[in-house]
Amino acid sequence: MLHSAGRFVGHDQIDVLLSQAGQAGFRGHEEHVTVLFSDLRGFTSVSEKLEPEVLIEVLNRYLAHMTHCIEHFGGRVDKFIGDAVMAVFSLPTTRADDADRAVAAALYMEAELERFNRTLPEGVARLAAGVGLHTGRVVAGLIGSPRKRSYTVIGDAVNTASRLEGMTKHLGAPTIISGDVQDGLQQPDRWLLVPLGRFRPKGRRGAVEVLQLRGERDGSAWSRAVDREIAVATEALARFQAGHFKDARERYDGLARAGSEDDGASAYVRLAAHAAAYEAAQPGSAWDGTIELTEK
């Protein structure tokens, strides 16, 4: 469904139109959107091995692939920041199924990156990405100086999406979404989501629920296996949040061992380590189940 409806033509024309509107006093407006941040891991060290022309060629090819994934599901590439991509689902027009579209795009990006990796010049390490999604209120408008203005969004929801992307490194989970994205899904049962817990990034007031996006629930043997994993992870998290750290740790350890060949394993290793840390140093009675991160 999303596939057929998603193709979005003429972003460049929209930019032109919006910037003309801006000359005539285009105003800031509030919107509820899903923001996607993606970033390549270790691209800087890859980039140091390539000639400048090859580097730009590889990066542009990668960005074109990611843009295709985003636009295919009706998202809008807001900006590139080096190898990072910021996208919004969706502006200038929001849609009821924006969260589902953003999730579908994130999965498509993962698959496309796999394909892209096979086309890399010899000697270049495979690229790995981190993707973070968050849904919330933003202010959209034409932002910039009089001569360099573009239609973009600002607000805490943008910062949170960026921080979620940063948390993928810490959590060992390549693609994570916030609880607010989950709440906005029109087809919540369509997606394989592993609850990882509540985290408060360093220096932030609010905590955020984090789920790992593992794929689409398609009835395959793999999908059913992930479902069983989700059931164990959900139980492990409940134990953790209830203060039964030893029990939680053992369940996470089991998941980590079972999933060794799988991209889920490294998240469970991290969660087992968190449980072990709380096991060793019990939090006070006021603890609300939130893991305080020491990194941004």
Next chain:
Amino acid sequence: MLHSAGRFVGHDQIDVLLSQAGQAGFRGHEEHVTVLFSDLRGFTSVSEKLEPEVLIEVLNRYLAHMTHCIEHFGGRVDKFIGDAVMAVFSLPTTRADDADRAVAAALYMEAELERFNRTLPEGVARLAAGVGLHTGRVVAGLIGSPRKRSYTVIGDAVNTASRLEGMTKHLGAPTIISGDVQDGLQQPDRWLLVPLGRFRPKGRRGAVEVLQLRGERDGSAWSRAVDREIAVATEALARFQAGHFKDARERYDGLARAGSEDDGASAYVRLAAHAAAYEAAQPGSAWDGTIELTEK
């Protein structure tokens, strides 16, 4: 001198020309530049108090001011990321005095922000910025997807400049430059620079020398006072790096007390705390004087 030579006209035309060149196969090329990142502190909480239209108006006015400061000294605004500004000194053409221009622009930005703050709507808290400058090798080129491409720079030097901006929060110093910027200055004696030490941001291989930019050395009583402060801070840092933590802490404490009304004080408070921490838990004999940061 920089004032008269710095005015830079027609960035938008350059963009157009470069993107036409891109159609014809514009290639990536290596450059040695100074990268500036600036970011507003707490703008998100300010933004939650303003109506969307007012927010966009205030932000655009701020960005126009900062752009003016950058272009006045021949820099090029690379992009806006919300309220953050990334600028490069200077492309497409580098200049021998790029580092001096970037430093001059950073000081102008500080002064302009002061003026800008006086024009804010009632009830809006004064804005404070963090600015980080780093000089190094970048790859410049037209980067993006086929339909959304802009002339920009990538590379470790860009990441380092961004991390320096992030370190301004930790260090309590609104404007910091790296040792590589200092090394590139044509008029090193023109600027009041306080050495803060060597820092390794979390998750980075390399450590970076950090200096706080305090102003222009102009022979005034204030400038002479900062010079005396720099002498004490330089000595405190030497003691710190030689492992004389108590001595260093006492000197930093003295600077913090003396400079209470001054923007230098909060950096000395942080450095005194670092010295106290090392005093309490002495580093091993292999310690090279670098402070490991636990935040990015």
